[in-house]
Amino acid sequence: MGVTVNPTVSRRRLGSELRRLREVSGMTTQQVAERLLISQPKISLLENGHRLIKPRDVRDLCALYGVQDQRRVDHLMQLARESGQQGWWNSYGDISYGAYIGLEAAAAAIRSYEPMVIPGLLQTPAYAQAVIAGTIPHATAEQAATRLQVRLRRQSRLGAPRNPLRLWVVLDESALRRVVGGCEVMREQLDHLIHLSARPHITLQVLPHDVGAHPGVSGQFALLEFADATDVSVVYLERFTSDLYLEKRSDVRRYSDMYAHLQTQALGPDRTRHFLDDVVKTYGGTEFCPDLYRSGHGVQRVQEPCPSMS
Template sequence: MTTQQVAACLLISQPKISLLENGRRIIKPRDVRDLCGLYGVQDQRRVDDLMQMARESGRQGWWNAYDDIPYGAYIGLEAEAAAVRCYEPLVIPGLLQTSAYARAVIAGTIPPATAEQAATRLEIRMRRQDRLRTPGNPLRLWVVLDASALWRVVGSREVMREQLEHLTHLSAQPHITVQVLPHDAGAHPGVSGQFTLLEFAEATDGSVVYLERFTSDLYLEKRSDVRRYGDMYAHLQAQALSPDGTRSFIEEVIKVYAGPESSPDARALTLPRP
């Protein structure tokens, strides 16, 4: 059976089947039971053993200690990835956010969340950043950031100043690269929205494209899709400021946030391209 046929029989998405088969998504006992039924496994002891293995595997990831994580599948992929390439048009990516900035983003983007739910999301977001500090094997992160994200005042001017200072500090680390796409770049391949490319160390593991949505996220694994997004990202990198030019640009924006609110708006800043 093809993954499309399996997905149609179980009324689930084809990408989910692919993620399960490649070990990139935690499999639930119910999924094991349904798959065994579809594949004609008659030995109940065999089915029970597999379901027990699924229960045990589900406890391995730290994120499984939290209930109702809407993007638990993505965290699992991120935890196993060797490199992540991200384009973000509106906000600083979660892996690079300060606690104050992240708290303001969560409060603004998920209004129905209770205080407890917001606190859980904040804790998870901060813990994800441990992947950038893994001794000897930190996550290789490359971010192309639209200039709009620098000027969107999230929380307050002080929160933004602190966030941008944190961003320049992180971007100086050898395994983290940040490039800003200035407004004068005009139309570019990222106008359709945010996307993330996850790459894995094992040659047999293909890359995955992650598209974050408000209700249900998308995971693309077809080689043609991954290649297309890889080409888009290469174009974004080419149009963005260099890493050094980016740090200079951000430092100028920090001066605006650090100054009085009546200071001239620096959104018209343009730096010479290297």
């Protein structure tokens, strides 16, 4: 059986190695750009793992940096070849967050804070379908179906027989109270969370409303950590138009400290399961039923609460 190649990781490792070689040579990115007749931003993108590089360009850079070890040159050229391969997510077409999927697929551990919705790795199919429909209202039926397939396939990391993803999640209470898809969907989703939280490699904590202000009020973030010591940890910030990836050690340290504070303020895993049990009961047994009414300001949507929540 062949070794599975993750092009995102290969590109990041290659960029990191090229940056290290340049720094050892004493050259600046501007000097490298002038010698190779390319733009300085291109050098920065290559070193940050945000741009593909051809094997022959790697060879030219190694020559410029004075690398004498041919085995090392061959290794870096092989990383360049691997970085140009396709990840499994590419078979689904143009996925806007493909870079994140590549990092997630290679991560050994993820620490995630979610303020508004259940994180994708823990979503049931019905909940995921409702989230996609609500957050991407202009998506075609085919695009929505593709998103759902990709999301569910990502979840395979949690059930991997060898080295399953180590996942910590701090979930704001708002995500539990926000009725996505209806009462039945929410009840199924929360039962699913309770079931998953019993797995040894998944730690779930709820941050109750009565905690008040906390370090996560500015929004969602995730910390991705990797088994290989050469792979730098990444902070992922999901945004509407373009996501952010922070790799500076100072940024990673800052978000790690924020996450530690959130974990301290959140309920422990056992209390979280009891909390989820209580929230599940509030959804009763009647389907959520939105209604429409007209006012002088146009059509507005009114969501009638589930009977047991009123």
